[in-house]
Amino acid sequence: MPAKPSAPIPLTILSGFLGAGKTTLLNHLINSDHGLRIAVLVNDFGAINIDAQLIVGVPTAEQINLANGCVCCTIRGDLLRAALQLVERADPPDYIVIEPSGVSDPVSVAQTFQLPELRDRIRLDAIVAVVDAEQFGQLEGANAYMAYEQLTVADLIVINKIDLVTPEQIAALKRKWLYPTARVIETSFGRVPIDLLLDTGRFDPAKLLTRPTREVHVHERSGADHPHHDHSLTFSAYSWQCAAPLSLKALKRALRQLPNTFYRAKGLLYLADDPTRRGVLQIVGTRITLTMDDSWHGAEPRTQIVGIGAPNSFDAAALDALWESCRADRQPASIAEQILSGALTWLRHKR
Incomplete structure (x- = not known):
């Protein structure tokens, strides 16, 4: 008699623009009292993965580092292989959390887990977007565009670093940037109740159809310039x-x-x-x-x-x-x- 297939592993995408406090929130989540063995995939924008070195409380075997590119485009294949590596273990994790770089498109990341290789083995539970209450309103141009796009598909928006701003500034940020129906929590130092982050079941696959993916390219600068000729965010x-x-x-x-x-x-x-x-x-x-x-x-x-x-x-x-x-x-x-x-x-x- 064939073995009964195991239930899909739930996964949370922890998105948000550069410096919003994703790693701080991730550390809070990992070290909370939830009783789960959580595997973490960390993607940083540069050749050196600083965020991965700042994560505390995750055994080496449960952390996979993805550096030097965005998991939503240039190293998407690496993300797929890393996810397969986790689910194919003899003793897979209870939960997976992925922290993409601050310039990653969460829609593209989410679509990776809808591929045939993963869609029956990983269940996308929620997309959480973290916002820097102090700096978000000062973003301009491509930065503002990228940061706002990350919010449009979020199941939960965490307005972080509220200790650095006034209540009036928070109210102004909400009026300008957030949909009236957005599910929002305000906090400092990434302190969010665990039951709002894990196993919430709030992800709606229809969100992946609401807008096209965004091509984002991050090029390491050195002595030689890297020319880029298309219309994508760079x-x-x-x-x-x-x-x-x-x-x-x-x-x-x-x-x-x-x-x-x-x-x-x-x-x-x-x-x-x-x-x-x-x-x-x-x-x-x-x-x-x-x-x-x-x-x-x-x-x-x-x-x-x-x-x-x-x-x-x-x-x-x-x-x-x-x-x-x-x-x-x-x-x-x-x-x-x-x-x-x-x-x-x-x-x-x-x-």
């Missing part, structure tokens, strides 16, 4: 790594010189000022935040920075030079060191 990504520690003072100075078109950046920082702890850098629009973790969590200390902006809007070589100038071993001697050096020279001459 972004330029950037990444930089360094094993030498950086000077916090020099880093602050460098951050003030970033071009305005460099909308989103994030990174892990190895600082000479506090080398035993991992610095976490977050740049969203006009806001820059640096927090310090307790440790490097067993990883080798090194700085890793990724960023994304308008196409061909920044000089990658100039950014490389800017970050290189932050290395602690390239800083001038401090005033105390100069005085000490001068004093020692003077004493020798007196002898």
Whole structure:
């Protein structure tokens, strides 16, 4: 007698524009008391997957990292293979959560799970869109268009970071950007009740028919430009790594010189000022935040920075030079060191 096929594994897509707080919400979800073994697929926009390194509480076997492209287009095949890898395990997870990059189209991501290989094995439970209450209203052009498109198919909209704005600003954001019937929850630090995120059964497949998919391309900027000739949404990504520690003072100075078109950046920082702890850098629009973790969590200390902006809007070589100038071993001697050096020279001459 053939084995009874197992029930499809429920899946939640955690979407939202760059810097909205998706990874923070994901960490809250994973570490809540739900009793489920959750597998996580994390897609970042650059060659270095920073978000995957910031997720806490997921065993290595239950986390799959998808970097250097968007799961909705350029690495969609990788997403399909990763999902199949999960469902074909002898002991598959109870639930799957995917965090696409902030410039991914959730409709294209959702359609991956409607392919013949997956539609009977994974059940799309909901699309959740996270909104940055402070920065969303300041988006312009392609950024605003992409962010709004992510909301149009969401089953739940999470207005995050409400601690940074006034009630009047939240009301204005809702009036301008949200449908009157949108299901919305307001929060800070991604704290959303688990029963609103998991196994809600709110996804409506008809939503995938309400609008066409959006082609989104993210090109890694280096010394050579990557020409692009079609009408799709295009972004330029950037990444930089360094094993030498950086000077916090020099880093602050460098951050003030970033071009305005460099909308989103994030990174892990190895600082000479506090080398035993991992610095976490977050740049969203006009806001820059640096927090310090307790440790490097067993990883080798090194700085890793990724960023994304308008196409061909920044000089990658100039950014490389800017970050290189932050290395602690390239800083001038401090005033105390100069005085000490001068004093020692003077004493020798007196002898």
